[in-house]
Amino acid sequence: MSRFKALLDKGIVFLDGATGTELSKRGMPTGVSPELWVRDNPESIQSVQRDYYSAGSDIVYSCTFGGNRIKLSQYTQETDDTPQINSDLAQISKSISDEKLVFGDMAPTGKFIEPFGSLTFDEAVEVYREQAQGLRDGGVDGLVIETMMDIQEVRAALLGARLAAGELPVVVTMTFDSDGYTLNGTHIRSALSIVQSMGAAAFGCNCSTGPAEMLELIRLISNDARIPLMAKPNAGLPKLVNGETTFTMEPDEFASFGKDFIEAGVHIIGGCCGTTPVHIQRLKEELTAVTPVKRPRPQSLILGTAKEGVSTSPKEPMLVVDSSDTGRFVQCTPEELIKSMKAYVIHDSKIPLISYESSLYKVTERALRLYPGRGVILTSEKDYSEIRDIAIRYGSVVLFKAAVSHPLSSEHDTVVITDSKIDSGNANEEGHTLFSAYSLERSSSSDMEDSELLYSIASFYQKPAPIIVGTPNKKILAFIAAYNALTGRDHKLSLLMKTLHEDNRIGQSGTESKSESNNPVYDAVLHGNDTGIEAAIRSALDIGLDPKQIVDDQLIPAINQVGELYEKKEYFLPQLIMSADAMRKGFTVLEPHLAAKSEVQKKDGTIVIATVKGDIHDIGKNIVTLMLRNYNFEVIDLGKDVDDETIINKALEVNADIIALSALMTTTMTGMKQVVESAKARNCKAKIIIGGAVVDQNYSDEIGADGYSPDAMEAVKLAKRLVANEK
Amino acid sequence: MTKNDFKLLCAKKTVIFDGSTGVELISRGMTFSRSLETALLKDPDKLIQLQREYCSAGSDIIITPTLGANRIKMAEHGFTDSTEDLNYELTKLSLSAVNDKTLIFGDISSTGRFVEPFGDLEFEDAVDTYKEQVRGLIRGGVEGFLIETIIDLQEARAALLAVTESCDLPVIICLSFDKDGTTINGNSAESVAVTLQSLGADAIGCNCSTGPAEMLPVIKRIRAVTSLPLMVKPNAGLPALRDGKTYFPMGVDEFISFTHLFHDAGVSLIGGCCGTNPDFIAALSEQCKGLVPISKTGNPDSLTASHRRVWRFCGEQFTLIGERINPTGKKEFQKQLRDGNLSMIQTFAAEQENLGASLLDVNMGLSGIDEQEMMVKSVSLLSKVSPLPLCIDSTRPEVIEKALRIYPGRALVNSISGEKSRIEETLPIAAKYGAMLIILPLDDNGIPKTFEERVTIINTIIKEAAGYGYTTADMVIDGLVMTISSDQQAAQTTLRLISWCKKQGINSVCGLSNVSFGLPQRDIVNSAFLALAARNGLTSAIANPSSEQLRGIINAINSEGCLV
Structure with a gap:
């Protein structure tokens, strides 16, 4: 058992904090290569690391952050000394480590790898292999690849590390913006899946x-990680002080996050820029009695790509693997292959699905190596042994064409096409690595009727993370979208709406899609982006827009546009609700500003709304309330099962312009009539409007109401009309 | 005696x-x-x-x-x-x-x-x-x-x-x-x-x-x-x-x-x-002398009947209850009913039968007509013209009473909920005529969001109905699916309830079209829900049989056979 593994088994593992700033304190001049300076002044780093060890660090990093050949070349001509420099630096730390551990630090080269830059992937692998070789020779206990933002460079470093030091544990930490993406645009969840499938010991x-x-970033991957999670944050966000970037978070505050990190699943923790031995000490004290949480076994399959990653899990849509394009790499030249891979990386994020045949070992190996994510190999049990090694090396997903006769080892994600009629209990018996898939091709070959196929697919939804392989037609895709939505696998129904909507357009003359503006506030409402609207409004205020103007020129026109799209059946209820939510959030942000300028917007009217006596149905009423409020009405919602006296009392009390009534049953709709009569009897001038599944314009006329509306949008229009007539 | x-x-x-x-x-x-x-x-x-x-x-x-x-x-x-x-x-x-x-x-x-x-x-x-x-x-x-x-x-x-x-x-x-x-x-x-x-x-x-x-x-x-x-x-x-x-x-x-x-x-x-x-x-x-009769053993069946044939819930075939004889949202039909014209009922019955309906739901809830009178007329007419058993759909006990009294068969009553009025008024009426019951898991507090609350209501109703001699074989539990466009958990709650029914050996039903309210291409969403629900053990659905999509799924369910 490696010493690293033993440490993990003991409990939370503590890393070191910042090194560069500590070295400056010990006299390192600015502008030098820390690696070269430390090599000449070993006692400096040893002093820093002794402090970290005594503060409680279990592992410190060797001073080799910039120790790769490309970085070193900025300071020295003698880049062939790279292995020796790394070896020396490793030994310097190792010599004072006693029972503690030293990890050899590797970080970005600063160059982009093709297709974005000139460095070839193989060159990058060699650069890291060389550095890892030196670190290993210097006696490190493991390797850390850190501060990475290019997933392709991470892959190169992992491959290089494995070539040079296959026996050492390699951990990876990357830098992400608070939105979860690296600067290069790789999402943290995708990165996790690539790194863990390639054999990293922690991420x-x-x-x-x-x-x-x-x-928050760690929480994005808590449920998907099969390897220990690491966090090495800065001491807060950087601030500019006297033109210099500084980190100001005090040790106590820094340490106060410790427990949350552990709860989120972190097992290995330390500090980065701005942290000191005191930060680490306080962190350790904070976590004295804390042990790492045992996380449930992930049920997700993530096909990591350079971008989003495609995934499936019990909470995510069923993964549809389109196999119509397999064999794309068959018999192509290396040049053509590299061109193809470029297309994959630059133009789309789809996963290469390679149908493996014996004669294609080389091209398969090459494609999997160059693809900056996890490729998928479609193979048979017979051919598996030939590609097993490359599948493991590149963390590929192996997709078996038919059920396998014996359980596979858990060395990589394996998808097995099973018979959907097999009990779903088989699906995950090999723990986290065995997923079952349903093949459309096989079914259609047996002349399965469309509906029977669709019904078969439904059975597949009882498995933890279903995958469909084949060439689905539009109808199958529509059903899959519906299955996803109905089983809670489609958050906010966005995929369903997209699928059904696109499908809708087939055969229709090309109507222009919704007009877009370049206005982020308008767009946020239009697209129902309730998380983005706050920022959009704040930046609008920052550039000096008048709050009132934001309401009049952006929020209102946007919600009107949403209403129009709804009427055109381009938008449906979910979008309506999402946009309404965004609108409401927008108002919440604006309200203090409007108040400050004593420009609180005057409401268009006051409406008292209720479901009538005896009736307990209120979903429709609630939707109408939501819409009326978003269209600037003051709405007093009295709830359900409300008698006429209460309604009229309230209407008189607030001098309501309108009373809106809902009923869903023929037995209760008579309650509406009573309200109309009471209103008359008590001289309540409010207009009365009605809605609900069983009432209609006729009924409205019959009981002497002032209007009827079939849905929420119409109710808004009706209310506006009635109020306008009044004025 | x-x-x-x-x-x-x-x-x-x-x-x-x-x-x-x-x-x-x-x-x-x-x-x-x-x-x-x-x-x-x-x-x-x-x-x-x-x-x-x-x-x-x-x-x-x-x-x-x-x-x-x-x-x-x-x-x-x-x-x-x-x-x-x-x-x-x-x-x-x-x-x-x-x-x-x-x-x-x-x-x-x-x-x-x-x-x-x-x-x-x-x-x-x-x-x-x-x-x-x-x-x-x-x-x-x-x-x-x-x-x-x-x-x-x-x-x-x-x-x-x-x-x-x-x-x-x-x-x-x-x-x-x-x-x-x-x-x-x-x-x-x-x-x-x-x-x-x-x-x-x-x-x-x-x-x-x-x-x-x-x-x-x-x-x-x-x-x-x-x-x-x-x-x-x-x-x-x-x-x-x-x-x-x-x-x-x-x-x-x-x-x-x-x-x-x-x-x-x-x-x-x-x-x-x-x-x-x-x-x-x-x-x-x-x-x-000494010949002791052989009594029938085994679980009771869930059977509805017209005067010509019986329909077994949970038999070899999925039960499709045709929903069309209902004026809600049908302008022309409403007009005819207000004129006292029943011809569309006959058309709807024949169409739905031809398209494979097993039962016909009859609902006469419409403002401006006498629901009770129209219900009795409809039930009488349908008894003559259609061989399909009926599902009497009304919120009013007196309407259900008149319909059940005149109906020459065993109807399904749509529905009994945990609401006080349904338990105290509708249930005894249904029991008197021995109708099968659709059990709606809601009560005077509204429609419960959670699975657990729904099961509690169902158990209460089962207990109340047992007092009238009902067993669960006489009941069909409504999964009560709400639209996923306002609550994305809605379908899953219902699917869970359907699985529960299956485990209890009780028939279940769903009004399919609710699930897709507010969505485009409702047909696809309804049919997909039907497929999922059937996989979870749904034995019947209230739907419009004219959907080809839906019939396809029902055929697929039936061709796999064995619903129980």
Whole structure:
């Protein structure tokens, strides 16, 4: 058992904090290569690391952050000394480590790898292999690849590390913005899946943000990680003081995040820029009695790509693997292959699905190596042994064409096409690595009727993380979208709406899609982006827009546009609700500003709304309330099962312009009539409008109401009309 | 005799009835100018003699000589006095003939007219006619009733209600079936059994029309759909003509050679009809000594019935309840209903039947019409024009009451919820007519969001309904799916509830179209939900069968078979 593993088994593992700033304190001049300076002044780093060890660090990093050949070349001509420099630096730390551990630090080269830059992937692998070789020779206990933002460079470093030091544990930490993406646009969840499938011993984040923001990043991957999670945050967000970037979070505050990190699943923790031995000491004290949480076994399959990653899990849509394009790499030249991979990386984020045949070992190996994510190999049990090694090396997903006769080892994610009629209990018996898939091709070959196929697919939804392989037609895709939505796998129904909507347009003359503006506030409402509207409004205020103007020129026109799209059946209820939510959030942000300028918007009218006596149905009423409020009405919602006296009392009390009544049953709709009569009897002038599944315009006329509306949008229009007539 | 005493009796021994009365008396020289019933009052000796002979032959139950003693039938003979008194007198006659060990059951039979919706006799007139007869029989001291020789299910229902609304005595009903197991009115053996069992009959069977050989397959069909005690009272073979006179050719030995076959088929009550006499009964009685009836075991079925066929929930086929006979959202239909025009109902019924509906939902909730009147009209019309059983869909107890009362079959009531009014008003009505129930998991606090709350409500309703004799086999639980466009958990909560129903062995139903409210291409979403729900154990759905998508999924469900 490696010493690293033994440490993990003991409990939370503590890393060191910042090194550079500590070295400056010990006399390192600015502008030098820390690696070369430390090599000449070993006692400096040893002093820093002794402090970290005594503060409680279990592992310190060797001073080799910039120790790769490309970085070193900025300071020295003698880059061939790279292995020796790394070896020396490793020994310097190792010599004072006693029972503690030293990890050899590797970080970005500063160059982009093709297709974005000139460095070839193979060159990058060699650069890291060389550095890892030196670190290993210097006696490190493991390797850390840190502060990475290019997933392709991470892959190169992992491959290089494995070539040079296959026996050492390699951990990876990357830097992400608070939105979860690296600067290069790789999402943390995708990165996790690539890194863990390639055999890293731990994964996490370092640098880039303070603990609060990093905590949220870690939470994005808590449920998907099969390897220990790491966090090495900065001491808060950077501030400019006298033209210099400084980190100001005090040790106590820094340490106060410790427990949250552990709860989020972090097992290995330390500090990055701005942290000191005191930060680490306080962190350790904070976590004295705390042990790492045992996380449930992940049920997700993530096909990591350079971008979002495609995934499936019990909470996510069923993964549809389109196999119509397999064999794309068959018999192509290396040049063509590299061109193809470029297309994959630059133009779309789809996963290469390679149908493996014996003669294609080389091209398969090459494609999987160059693809900056996890490729998928479609193979048979017979051919599996030939590609087993490359599948493991590149963390590929192996997709078996048919059920396998014996359980596979858990060395990589394996998807097995099973018979959907097999009990779903088989699906995950090999723990986290065995997923079952349903093949459309096989079904259609047996002349399965469309509906029977669709019904078969439904059975597949009882499995933890279903995958469909084949060439689905539009109808199958529509059903899959519906299955996803109905089983809670489609958050906010966005995929369903997209699928059904696109499908809708087939055969229709190309109507222009919704007009877009370049206005983020308008767009946020239009697209129902309730998380983005706050920022959009704040920046609008920051550039000096008048709050009233934001309401009149952006919020209102946007919600009107939403209403129009709804009427055109381009938008449906979910979008309506999402936009209404965004609108409401927008108002919440604006309200203090409007108040400050004593420009609180005058409401268009006051409406008292209720479901009538005896009737307990209120979903429709609630939707109408929501819409009326978003269209600037003061709405007093009296709830359900409300008698006429209460309604009229309230209407008189607030001098309501309108009373809106709902009923869903023929037995209760008579309650509406009573309200109309009471209103008359008590001289209540409010207009009365009605709605609900069983009432209609006729009924409205019959009981002497002032209007009827079939849905929420119409109710808004009706209310506006009635109020306008009044004035 | 209480209903329970009767049940125990039927379980303990094969109960022997008497044989022919009218035909036998005539063959013994009884003559009469108007009706046999009035003649017997004047000349009771032959009857008393005959009934004594039946007692000696071993009859456990003797029936009163009141077969035609109802007001309508008697009026044909010019009898205009009280039939209550007539029945009273005739009961007294029989009582005077028999010993203490023999029970007297009041005999009731056809008025000779067809009852609405099949004929012109109003249902309530039929009930009243029978009630008058029943009063006399009760006053005379009968221990129970035999309603027999009836060919119209609706008339049987009227007679049965006349008894159950007048007393708590046990009632046996025997209809006369042709060889093919249907009555002349077209009522199938299964429909008759399911309908009358649910309406409160204590035993069911067949009499007259055919001999034992022809009756055997019919009784087996009845056994397949009911666990009630079964009765046969066959003629002595099929009638033949000799010298211009009808006679029954079967001898005693041949007649009783069927006894064991009837016993094996589950019969517990046996007697003879036309052409039999005390010799037959003596032989029968001898043969049945110590013969303990075979009771039906296993779980009860979930059956609805029209007067022509039954529909089994959770059978080989998925149950599709056609939703179209409902004015909500149908402008043209609304207009027609307001004009009192029912033609679209007929169209909807035929269309839905052709497209594979198993039941028809009927909802007449519309402002500006008299829901009760229109419901009764619709149910009557549909009973005639469609072979599909009906699902009576109304929120108003009085509407459900009228519909169930007139409906010549076993309907499904849509619905009973945990709301106080439904439990206190609708449930007892449904129970009186023995309708199947759709159970809606909501109560006066509204529709619960969580699965657990819904199960709590369902269990409460099951308990309440059990108080009326309902078992879960009589219930179909509504998964109550709400639209996913406002709550994305909605479908999953329902799917979970459906799985729960499956585990409990209770049928489930869903109004599919709710799930897609507010969404585009609702057809696809509805059908996808159906597929998922069926995978979770859904056994029926309320939907529009005209969706090709939906029918495709239902075909797929059926081709996989085995819903349970």
